[in-house]
Amino acid sequence: MNIKQAKQEIKDTVEAYLLKDEFGEYRIPRVRQRPVLLLGAPGIGKTQIMEQAARECHVALVAYTITHHTRQSAIGLPYISHETFGGKECAVTEYTMSEIVASIYHKMEETGLSEGILFIDEINCVSETLAPAMLQFLQYKTFGNHEIPKGWVIVAAGNPPEYNKSVREFDVVTMDRVKKITVEPDFQVWKEYAYQENIHPSVLSYLSLRTAFFYAMETTVDGRVFATPRGWEDLSVMISIYEKMEKPVTAELVIQYLQHPKIARDFAGYYELYRKYEADYQIDEILQGKSFEGMVKKIAHASFDEKMSVVNLLFSGVSQAVREAVLQEEILEKVYHTLKLVREVIEESGDPLLTVEQHMELQKEEWQRKRGAQILTHREDRCWRKTLERLEAYKNAAAAAEEKDGSTVFGILKTAFEKDRESYEEAFSHGSSVLEHAFDFMETVFLNSQEMVVFVSNLNMDFSCIRFLQEYECERYYRYNREMLFEDVSSEIRKRIEAL
Numbered sequence: 001m002n003i004k005q006a007k008q009e010i011k012d013t014v015e016a017y018l019l020k021d022e023f024g025e026y027r028i029p030r031v032r033q034r035p036v037l038l039l040g041a042p043g044i045g046k047t048q049i050m051e052q053a054a055r056e057c058h059v060a061l062v063a064y065t066i067t068h069h070t071r072q073s074a075i076g077l078p079y080i081s082h083e084t085f086g087g088k089e090c091a092v093t094e095y096t097m098s099e100i101v102a103s104i105y106h107k108m109e110e111t112g113l114s115e116g117i118l119f120i121d122e123i124n125c126v127s128e129t130l131a132p133a134m135l136q137f138l139q140y141k142t143f144g145n146h147e148i149p150k151g152w153v154i155v156a157a158g159n160p161p162e163y164n165k166s167v168r169e170f171d172v173v174t175m176d177r178v179k180k181i182t183v184e185p186d187f188q189v190w191k192e193y194a195y196q197e198n199i200h201p202s203v204l205s206y207l208s209l210r211t212a213f214f215y216a217m218e219t220t221v222d223g224r225v226f227a228t229p230r231g232w233e234d235l236s237v238m239i240s241i242y243e244k245m246e247k248p249v250t251a252e253l254v255i256q257y258l259q260h261p262k263i264a265r266d267f268a269g270y271y272e273l274y275r276k277y278e279a280d281y282q283i284d285e286i287l288q289g290k291s292f293e294g295m296v297k298k299i300a301h302a303s304f305d306e307k308m309s310v311v312n313l314l315f316s317g318v319s320q321a322v323r324e325a326v327l328q329e330e331i332l333e334k335v336y337h338t339l340k341l342v343r344e345v346i347e348e349s350g351d352p353l354l355t356v357e358q359h360m361e362l363q364k365e366e367w368q369r370k371r372g373a374q375i376l377t378h379r380e381d382r383c384w385r386k387t388l389e390r391l392e393a394y395k396n397a398a399a400a401a402e403e404k405d406g407s408t409v410f411g412i413l414k415t416a417f418e419k420d421r422e423s424y425e426e427a428f429s430h431g432s433s434v435l436e437h438a439f440d441f442m443e444t445v446f447l448n449s450q451e452m453v454v455f456v457s458n459l460n461m462d463f464s465c466i467r468f469l470q471e472y473e474c475e476r477y478y479r480y481n482r483e484m485l486f487e488d489v490s491s492e493i494r495k496r497i498e499a500l
Contacts, residue, residue: 002186007049009181010036014057014153018115026150035138035154037123040183043228044215045190046157050119055375060107060116064100066134067122074098075133075144098143104152111373115151124158124168131168138170139177185215190229195462197378198323200236201316202274205309206267207232208454213263225260232258239271277309287317289437292444299445311451314438315458318431323464325431327383328424329471334387335394335420338363339413352409353399360391390420432472439476448483456480
């Protein structure tokens with residue numbers, strides 16, 4: 001299955017294992033809660049889906065790469081204790097608590113979450129001395145003498161033997177006690193994740209044209225060469241930083257992340273073309289609504305790759321404008337929620353400014369709690385930070401007022417909020433016009449072609465675009481969506497008829 005299906009399986013497993021009956025007992029007894037074993041090629045995103053699954057299930061996550069551990073750190077150190085048996089005192093060997101088990105209790109204290117996921121990566125690559133402990137862990141949910149706390153679901157991950165010489169195969173006894181999930185790379189699924197994580201548009205554009213290069217693993221005379229989703233994501237971050245620093249993105253940089261010389265050189269060449277297309281086709285001016293008559297003839301004679309690059313550049317511009325509007329909307333929603341609470345008590349408060357500060361502190365505490373529990377995405381965390389910055393500015397404006405009575409203070413807060421709402425409306429209007437200008441160009445140049453299908457499909461995959469289009473009724477978006485859906489259904493029917 002693909003990584004998205006695997007994540008859903010893990011979420012379903014966590015929800016099933018943590019479901020309780022009317023007596024507060026887990027419906028699936030602990031002994032029947034099989035550990036999940038994820039098997040998949042390195043770098044396809046096994047760790048990322050565990051983070052996402054934990055966030056979406058609202059449980060804690062403790063993650064370990066087991067190959068970094070020795071037998072002692074995994075099961076604990078021996079020590080001598082004394083016990084009495086049959087009236088005679090005896091020296092008994094016991095073990096200190098495993099570092100891994102202890103980290104679960106630390107996580108429970110830090111986050112206030114009593115249930116979670118213990119994720120052990122590279123479990124089938126452990127050393128010979130640690131292998132028996134790992135088998136015991138999978139079969140009995142213990143490290144040494146210490147059990148994994150109740151309410152914690154075990155998920156382990158490993159690589160197939162063809163990717164790692166250190167892989168040890170589990171015996172039938174062990175495999176019969178786990179829930180095995182095999183994961184395969186899938187670019188279309190990763191693409192949805194990439195839009196949420198704001199992967200650099202040049203990477204997405206390139207992989208849309210060269211899907212086979214999304215995951216590549218080859219054995220050559222010089223050894224293994226490979227390109228993985230992890231490599232593409234890390235490269236994307238570095239490209240964004242290099243662009244901010246105005247440093248060139250060279251093949252030498254790319255090959256540090258894509259350790260496949262052919263793919264690295266190909267992408268480096270494409271990246272230069274991508275930047276060139278952005279300037280040649282005056283993408284910014286098209287999205288501003290300026291005349292593009294000169295571009296129509298130029299793109300008519302362009303290659304397929306060039307046309308698709310232009311489509312992806314247009315979509316990237318739309319996505320950036322829409323993302324900013326959606327972010328401002330989410331910030332305003334959080335600010336409005338706080339101001340609503342303040343308004344309910346500010347008139348009765350002896351110190352209105354203190355009331356404002358107290359409610360700000362409550363918001364800050366909620367952000368820190370969620371951040372500590374690691375249940376916030378990067379986008380959500382940024383939204384919280386921006387919200388707290390906005391509330392801090394409101395408080396400072398109120399503190400600078402000569403009058404400090406409740407109505408005056410709230411009036412200042414309301415005025416500041418109205419200004420921010422106007423800024424949001426401007427951002428929303430800008431996002432709307434950018435989207436319409438992009439459709440103007442797409443209709444003139446591509447109309448009902450494959451390029452239009454790609455453009456609308458990208459809108460359907462981007463989280464911010466979907467949310468924006470729930471607020472903004474773009475007639476052409478809905479029209480092309482309906483037409484595409486009809487075409488898909490018609491195509492499927494024709495295929496079935498032909499098959500019959």
